[in-house]
Amino acid sequence: MADGIGRDYRMPDADQRLLGTLPFVLDRRAAGMVHAKVVRSLQPHATIRGIDASEALAMPGVLAVLTGRQIANDPGIEPYFGAMRVDQPVLAIDKARYAGDPVAIVIAEKPQQAAAAAPFVDVDYEDLPHVVDADDAATPGAPVIHEDWPDNNCGSWRSRLGDCDAALQGADHVFTGVYYSPPASHVPMEPYICLADWTGNELEVWTSTQAPHAVRQGLEKMFSLPEDRVRVRTLNLGGAYGAKGQVKIEPMAACAARAVGRPVRMELSRDEVFLTIGKHAARVELTTGVNRDGRFVARRAKVNYNAGAYAVTSVGASGQGLTRANGPYAIPNIAVDSVATYTNTVPSGPFRGAMTSQLAFAHEQQIDEIADALGTDPVELRRLNLLRDGDVYATGEALHDLHYDELLDDLVDAIGWGTPSEPASPGKVRGKGLAIMLKNTLTPSRSEARLRACPDGTVHVFSSSVEMGQGAHATILQLVSEYLGISIDRLVMGFPDTRHTPFDTTTSSSRTTSSMGEAVRKAAADLMLQLRSLAAKRWQASEDDVEISAGSVRLRRGDEPREQPWEELIEQAEVPDVTGHGVIESDFGLALMDDPHDVKGPVSVHWHQGGAAAEVEVDLETGRLEVLRMHANCFAGKVVNPLRVRQQNQGCVIFGLGPTLFEELDYQDGTLTNPNLSDYMIPSILDVPATITSTAVESDDPGAELHGVGEMALPAVSPAVANALFAATGVRLHELPLTPERILHALEQNGRNQQE
Amino acid sequence: MSPTAFHEPADLADACALLAANPWGAKAISGGTAIVLMLRNGLIAPESFISLARIGGLRGIAVEDGVLRIGAGTTLAEVAASPAIREHAPSVASACELVGNPRVRNVATIGGNLAEADYASDPPATLASVGARCAVTGTAGRRTVEVIDLITGFYETVLEPDELITHVEIPLPAGPRGAVYLKYRTRSSEDRACVGVAARVDFRDGAVGDLDVVVAAVASTLQRVPDPLAAARGRRLEPPVIREVARGYADAIDPMDDARGSAGYRRKMIEVFVRRALEQVAGQQRGSGGGARG
Amino acid sequence: MTDQTAPSGQVDVRLIVNGDAHTVAVDVDETLLDTLRDRFDVTSARGTCGIGLCGACTVLVDSKVVSSCIMLTAQAAGHEITTAESLGGGDGRLARVQEAFVQRGAYQCSFCIPAMALTVHAALADDEAGRSRDSVREYLAGNLCRCGTYPEILEAVTDLVDEAGDRATGSDA
Incomplete structure (x- = not known):
C-alpha cells in the first residue's frame, strides 16, 4: 500500500510542530481552575513531627494546604500507591524519605501565589540517619527507609545455569571487575503537568503520561472507584524517555482538586522534575571465566541497583536487569544475582535503555579487557562468543531470530575497524571502540486496538499508544494503512483517552511498534472479516465467495459480479459503523514467575538487539575526550x-x-545539589559529533515480526566510547561519566602515553 | 514580597537618586538576565526596579583620545560584533561572544555583566587583562574603578548601592599587542568555565614590554599573579618564559573545588591554559612578523 | 512604554505581539513568558529550565532571539515581539525556515522545535552567524533538544545556508 510499511510517511501534524500549536497538556486550561505547588522535604530522612500551615494559609490567594496526615485520615483515600509495591504516599505521612519528598501541597488561585506561600509551610523535622549509596543501604545496620522492608530490599532476583563456581575454577583465566554507573536524570523538555477535575465522584485527569491506563487504574484504586470512573487523557508528550511511565503527580493533583472542589492544575518546576524520578545508579560486579582459546565458560554477575526512596518499578525492573546482565553471549555456566535497594535518594525508574545501560557498560568493557589481556581483537572475541540462533541463554531458554553477526559486521564497516584513525594534532590521540547489547522487552504486557469503519469512508483508529516524538501515531497509521490496504488519508486518530481508547500497558520498552502494531494488525483482520460477513449477508452469498481488498468488498462468484466500497456497504446496511478489535497479550514473563530466585525462561516475546561504535580524540594534557563520530545500529525486523x-x-x-x-x-549530605540545567547539563548540538550514522538491520524473512527501535543503540554508547578511550590512551575507566578529570588522573596513573 | 514598582528614569542622576533613596530595596536592572534569575530563585527580593534602559548615552562604542569607550548599556552581542572592538580589543570581543548563548548576549549588557561580579564570567577577566576601567557615577559624583579591583568576592563589588557603571574604558595599545581569552569547559559546550584565562602582551622591540594574565572561574575574584608577570617583562615570549609564567600562576592560585573540577585539577588546568594562552599570543606575534596587533 | 500609575505591584505595558499592539497591566516581576502564554494565548514559547539555558521559551524581540523566561514583561515594553506562530505571517503559514524543518523531518517530540526554528531564522538573518552551517550550529548550541533531533536540524540548516548562498551568487539552482 502507498502509505504502508517501509514508506517515508511523515507526522501529519508537522506544521503544528513548527508553529508551536501542537497540543500539549501544558496548554490545557479549565474553567475555575486553581493551582497547586508542592512543599518538599528539605531533609533526606526525617520524622515529621508536625506541619504548621497557618502562615501560608494567611497569604494572598491561598485556598488550602494539604498534608500527608490529612490524606491518611481521609477514609475515601488509600494514601499509598505503587505499580509493584504500594509504598509511596501521595504526601509523606509522618516521615520524609528523601530530600525532595512531597510533604504538603499549597493550593492557590494563581500559580505565583501558591509558589510564594509554599516556603511558609512550616514543617517540623526530626532528622534520622540517611543513606545514599545502595551498597551501604544493603549493609546490615543501615538506616531503615521503609519499616515494612527493614533490609531495604526493593527487588531480589537470581538465575543459575550450569555450575558457575566449578566452571570458574576450571577456567584458564578469570577476569573480575566492578563497574559503576551513577544516577542520572531523564530531563524531558516538557515538565510533569497535570490537570485534575472532579465531577461528583468522577475524576477527569489530563496528564503528561506514557501510561494513561496505568494512571487510571492507580487512581481508581486510590479513591476506591469502580472501573472507568476515572478518565485519563493525554496529548502529545514533550519527551518522556521513561520518566512519565507509571503514576507520578496525578495523585497529588487529584487529592488537591478533591480538597478544594475545583479543578487543580499542577506544573512542576525544573528542580521538581529532577526530584521526581531518575535513572538507577548501579554497581555491577562481573566475573568471567575464559578458556585459552577465548571462549567464555562461566560468568557471575552481581548487580545492585539504587532504587531511591520508593519502589516505582524497581521490584520488577531489577529482574529485567537480571536477564540482560550477560550481554549477547553464549556462556554455559552462569550465576546472576540482581537486587534493588532502597536509599534516601530520588526514586529511580525506567530510563531509556532501562536497567541495561548499566550492564552493557560492564560486560562490553570487560570483553575488551579480556581481549587485551589475551592479545585478541575485541571484535574477534565477540564473534567467538556471540549468541546465535538456538543458543541457550542465561534464563535457560533457547533464543532465536538473533542478528548479532550482521550487527557486528555493520559496526566494523561503519567505524572502519582495523583501520587506524587519522593522526591527531600534537598532544592528542585517537581511538575506536564498539559495543553491542541485548534487552528483553516488557513481558507480560497487553495491547488492544479498535478500528471503526464509518459510512463516510473514514476509519477511526482507537489506541492508547502515546505520541512523544517517536512517531507512534504516524507508525500506527502506516501499519493500519498497510493492513487495511487503504490510503492513510482516510484514517482518523485522536489522543489517548481511557474512556474511549482501549487498554495498553504502556508506551515504553520499545514495545509499541511491535505490540500495538500486532494489535492493529489483528483489529484490521477482524474489521475485514466483519465487513466480509456483512457483505455476504447482504448479498446472500457465502462468506467464502466474498473478497475484500483495498477498501472494497467483491463477490467472486455468481452471475453478476458485484463490488462496492466499504463505506457504501456500511451505509446501505444501515449500520452506524463496523468495528474491528485486536488484542495481543503475552502470558509469561518475569512478573508471573513463581520464584524470583530461580528465574527460568522464557522471559521476553522477543529480544532487542543493537550496537554502537565510536571514534574519539583525547587531549592528553587536560583529559578532555571528544567524540569525533558515532555509528548506531539495531535489529528492526522490518523497518516501518x-x-x-x-x-x-x-x-x-x-x-x-x-x-x-x-x-x-x-548528592551532598543526602541532598541533590544539581537539580537544574546549569549544574546538570545535557548534550547540546556542539557536544555531539556533527555526523552520526545509523543502520537498521532487517530480516530476510518477508513475514518477519516488527521490532521496536527506541533504545537499541543506547546501552552500547557508553561502553563504545569507553572502549575507544582505551584504544586511544590505554586508560580504562570503570565509572561514569568519563570526565576530563577522571581521564587525566588515570592517564597520570597508568596511561600508555604518560612518558611520551 | 513582590516588587511594587518599575521605574524607568531617563536621566542618570535620577536613577542614582532613586537608588540612593532606597539603597537596599531598589535594584538597578539593565539587560536583566542575571537579575531575573536571582529574583526567581529568591536570592533577591527588591521592592522596586530601576531600569537603565531609557537613560541616554549609556549605549554605543566609540574610540576617542586613545581610549575605547563602551557604554555600559551596550549588549554583549553588540560588543562582540563591533568592528572597533574587534580591531582594538579582539580578545574582549571573543570573550563576550563566549558568554551564555545568543539569547543572553542579545540582552545582557557589558555594564550589567561587570556589576554582577560573576566569578565564572568571561568578560571581566578579559577586560581586566587589557587594563580596562569602569567609569562609575553615583550621587556623590564620578569615579573610575579598575576592572581588576571591581570584584571583591562572589557577586560582590566595590560599588555603592547608588553607584552605576556608565562606561567601560579600554586604553588603546601604544604598540604591537597580542591578546587572547581561552575558556576551558569540562562538561557541555553550554557550561560555565572550569578555567578562563585572559592573556595580553604588549611587545617592545620583539620582547615582552608589558603583559597581563588574568584567570577567571577559579576563585571568588579575578586572579592576577604579579611576580611571574614581572619576571617575564623584557624577555622574549618563548617557551621557557611561557612555562615559568604558567607554573607561577598554578603555584600561586588557590583554586576552588566544584563539579566543573576539583581544586587539584583546576590547578593543573591553570598551568595548561595560561601556557596555551601565552603560546597563542606568541603565535600572534610570529604571525604578524615580530609584533602583533592582537 | 510603562506607566507607574497602575495599582501597586503592577505596571501598564504596551506590547506589540505578532504585529498587534496591546496595553496590559502586568505584575512588575511578571516574565514575558507568562504574559505571552497567559494573556496572548501563545503556546509556542514553553517554560522548561526557567533559567534561560535551554531555549524552549525563545521569542524574537525586535528580531533578536531572547529567553522569555528571564525577561520581565516590563522590559519588553514598546518592543516588537514575534513568536513561532507568526514567523510565517500568521494564519498557520510556515516561514521558509519552518518549511525546511518540515521537509527534513526535523522534529521529534517538538517541544523545543518552534524555538529551534526561530533561532535558525535569527542566525540566518545575522551576517556573521548565518554564513555557514558550522556557524549556525554554534549559534544553536544554546537550544537543547533531548530527543536528539540535531542531525535533521543541521540538514535543514544546510539547505537554508545553501539557498542563501545561491541567492548571494545569483544562482537559481
Whole structure:
C-alpha cells in the first residue's frame, strides 16, 4: 500500500510542530481552575513531627494546604500507591524519605501565589540517619527507609545455569571487575503537568503520561472507584524517555482538586522534575571465566541497583536487569544475582535503555579487557562468543531470530575497524571502540486496538499508544494503512483517552511498534472479516465467495459480479459503523514467575538487539575526550519508517552521550545539589559529533515480526566510547561519566602515553 | 514580597537618586538576565526596579583620545560584533561572544555583566587583562574603578548601592599587542568555565614590554599573579618564559573545588591554559612578523 | 512604554505581539513568558529550565532571539515581539525556515522545535552567524533538544545556508 510499511510517511501534524500549536497538556486550561505547588522535604530522612500551615494559609490567594496526615485520615483515600509495591504516599505521612519528598501541597488561585506561600509551610523535622549509596543501604545496620522492608530490599532476583563456581575454577583465566554507573536524570523538555477535575465522584485527569491506563487504574484504586470512573487523557508528550511511565503527580493533583472542589492544575518546576524520578545508579560486579582459546565458560554477575526512596518499578525492573546482565553471549555456566535497594535518594525508574545501560557498560568493557589481556581483537572475541540462533541463554531458554553477526559486521564497516584513525594534532590521540547489547522487552504486557469503519469512508483508529516524538501515531497509521490496504488519508486518530481508547500497558520498552502494531494488525483482520460477513449477508452469498481488498468488498462468484466500497456497504446496511478489535497479550514473563530466585525462561516475546561504535580524540594534557563520530545500529525486523528508525538510533547516541561524558546527579549530605540545567547539563548540538550514522538491520524473512527501535543503540554508547578511550590512551575507566578529570588522573596513573 | 514598582528614569542622576533613596530595596536592572534569575530563585527580593534602559548615552562604542569607550548599556552581542572592538580589543570581543548563548548576549549588557561580579564570567577577566576601567557615577559624583579591583568576592563589588557603571574604558595599545581569552569547559559546550584565562602582551622591540594574565572561574575574584608577570617583562615570549609564567600562576592560585573540577585539577588546568594562552599570543606575534596587533 | 500609575505591584505595558499592539497591566516581576502564554494565548514559547539555558521559551524581540523566561514583561515594553506562530505571517503559514524543518523531518517530540526554528531564522538573518552551517550550529548550541533531533536540524540548516548562498551568487539552482 502507498502509505504502508517501509514508506517515508511523515507526522501529519508537522506544521503544528513548527508553529508551536501542537497540543500539549501544558496548554490545557479549565474553567475555575486553581493551582497547586508542592512543599518538599528539605531533609533526606526525617520524622515529621508536625506541619504548621497557618502562615501560608494567611497569604494572598491561598485556598488550602494539604498534608500527608490529612490524606491518611481521609477514609475515601488509600494514601499509598505503587505499580509493584504500594509504598509511596501521595504526601509523606509522618516521615520524609528523601530530600525532595512531597510533604504538603499549597493550593492557590494563581500559580505565583501558591509558589510564594509554599516556603511558609512550616514543617517540623526530626532528622534520622540517611543513606545514599545502595551498597551501604544493603549493609546490615543501615538506616531503615521503609519499616515494612527493614533490609531495604526493593527487588531480589537470581538465575543459575550450569555450575558457575566449578566452571570458574576450571577456567584458564578469570577476569573480575566492578563497574559503576551513577544516577542520572531523564530531563524531558516538557515538565510533569497535570490537570485534575472532579465531577461528583468522577475524576477527569489530563496528564503528561506514557501510561494513561496505568494512571487510571492507580487512581481508581486510590479513591476506591469502580472501573472507568476515572478518565485519563493525554496529548502529545514533550519527551518522556521513561520518566512519565507509571503514576507520578496525578495523585497529588487529584487529592488537591478533591480538597478544594475545583479543578487543580499542577506544573512542576525544573528542580521538581529532577526530584521526581531518575535513572538507577548501579554497581555491577562481573566475573568471567575464559578458556585459552577465548571462549567464555562461566560468568557471575552481581548487580545492585539504587532504587531511591520508593519502589516505582524497581521490584520488577531489577529482574529485567537480571536477564540482560550477560550481554549477547553464549556462556554455559552462569550465576546472576540482581537486587534493588532502597536509599534516601530520588526514586529511580525506567530510563531509556532501562536497567541495561548499566550492564552493557560492564560486560562490553570487560570483553575488551579480556581481549587485551589475551592479545585478541575485541571484535574477534565477540564473534567467538556471540549468541546465535538456538543458543541457550542465561534464563535457560533457547533464543532465536538473533542478528548479532550482521550487527557486528555493520559496526566494523561503519567505524572502519582495523583501520587506524587519522593522526591527531600534537598532544592528542585517537581511538575506536564498539559495543553491542541485548534487552528483553516488557513481558507480560497487553495491547488492544479498535478500528471503526464509518459510512463516510473514514476509519477511526482507537489506541492508547502515546505520541512523544517517536512517531507512534504516524507508525500506527502506516501499519493500519498497510493492513487495511487503504490510503492513510482516510484514517482518523485522536489522543489517548481511557474512556474511549482501549487498554495498553504502556508506551515504553520499545514495545509499541511491535505490540500495538500486532494489535492493529489483528483489529484490521477482524474489521475485514466483519465487513466480509456483512457483505455476504447482504448479498446472500457465502462468506467464502466474498473478497475484500483495498477498501472494497467483491463477490467472486455468481452471475453478476458485484463490488462496492466499504463505506457504501456500511451505509446501505444501515449500520452506524463496523468495528474491528485486536488484542495481543503475552502470558509469561518475569512478573508471573513463581520464584524470583530461580528465574527460568522464557522471559521476553522477543529480544532487542543493537550496537554502537565510536571514534574519539583525547587531549592528553587536560583529559578532555571528544567524540569525533558515532555509528548506531539495531535489529528492526522490518523497518516501518526509515527516517524514524534513523532518528531513534541517532537519538540513542545523543541521549547516551550525556551520561557517558558528563551527566550525573550529585548528592551532598543526602541532598541533590544539581537539580537544574546549569549544574546538570545535557548534550547540546556542539557536544555531539556533527555526523552520526545509523543502520537498521532487517530480516530476510518477508513475514518477519516488527521490532521496536527506541533504545537499541543506547546501552552500547557508553561502553563504545569507553572502549575507544582505551584504544586511544590505554586508560580504562570503570565509572561514569568519563570526565576530563577522571581521564587525566588515570592517564597520570597508568596511561600508555604518560612518558611520551 | 513582590516588587511594587518599575521605574524607568531617563536621566542618570535620577536613577542614582532613586537608588540612593532606597539603597537596599531598589535594584538597578539593565539587560536583566542575571537579575531575573536571582529574583526567581529568591536570592533577591527588591521592592522596586530601576531600569537603565531609557537613560541616554549609556549605549554605543566609540574610540576617542586613545581610549575605547563602551557604554555600559551596550549588549554583549553588540560588543562582540563591533568592528572597533574587534580591531582594538579582539580578545574582549571573543570573550563576550563566549558568554551564555545568543539569547543572553542579545540582552545582557557589558555594564550589567561587570556589576554582577560573576566569578565564572568571561568578560571581566578579559577586560581586566587589557587594563580596562569602569567609569562609575553615583550621587556623590564620578569615579573610575579598575576592572581588576571591581570584584571583591562572589557577586560582590566595590560599588555603592547608588553607584552605576556608565562606561567601560579600554586604553588603546601604544604598540604591537597580542591578546587572547581561552575558556576551558569540562562538561557541555553550554557550561560555565572550569578555567578562563585572559592573556595580553604588549611587545617592545620583539620582547615582552608589558603583559597581563588574568584567570577567571577559579576563585571568588579575578586572579592576577604579579611576580611571574614581572619576571617575564623584557624577555622574549618563548617557551621557557611561557612555562615559568604558567607554573607561577598554578603555584600561586588557590583554586576552588566544584563539579566543573576539583581544586587539584583546576590547578593543573591553570598551568595548561595560561601556557596555551601565552603560546597563542606568541603565535600572534610570529604571525604578524615580530609584533602583533592582537 | 510603562506607566507607574497602575495599582501597586503592577505596571501598564504596551506590547506589540505578532504585529498587534496591546496595553496590559502586568505584575512588575511578571516574565514575558507568562504574559505571552497567559494573556496572548501563545503556546509556542514553553517554560522548561526557567533559567534561560535551554531555549524552549525563545521569542524574537525586535528580531533578536531572547529567553522569555528571564525577561520581565516590563522590559519588553514598546518592543516588537514575534513568536513561532507568526514567523510565517500568521494564519498557520510556515516561514521558509519552518518549511525546511518540515521537509527534513526535523522534529521529534517538538517541544523545543518552534524555538529551534526561530533561532535558525535569527542566525540566518545575522551576517556573521548565518554564513555557514558550522556557524549556525554554534549559534544553536544554546537550544537543547533531548530527543536528539540535531542531525535533521543541521540538514535543514544546510539547505537554508545553501539557498542563501545561491541567492548571494545569483544562482537559481
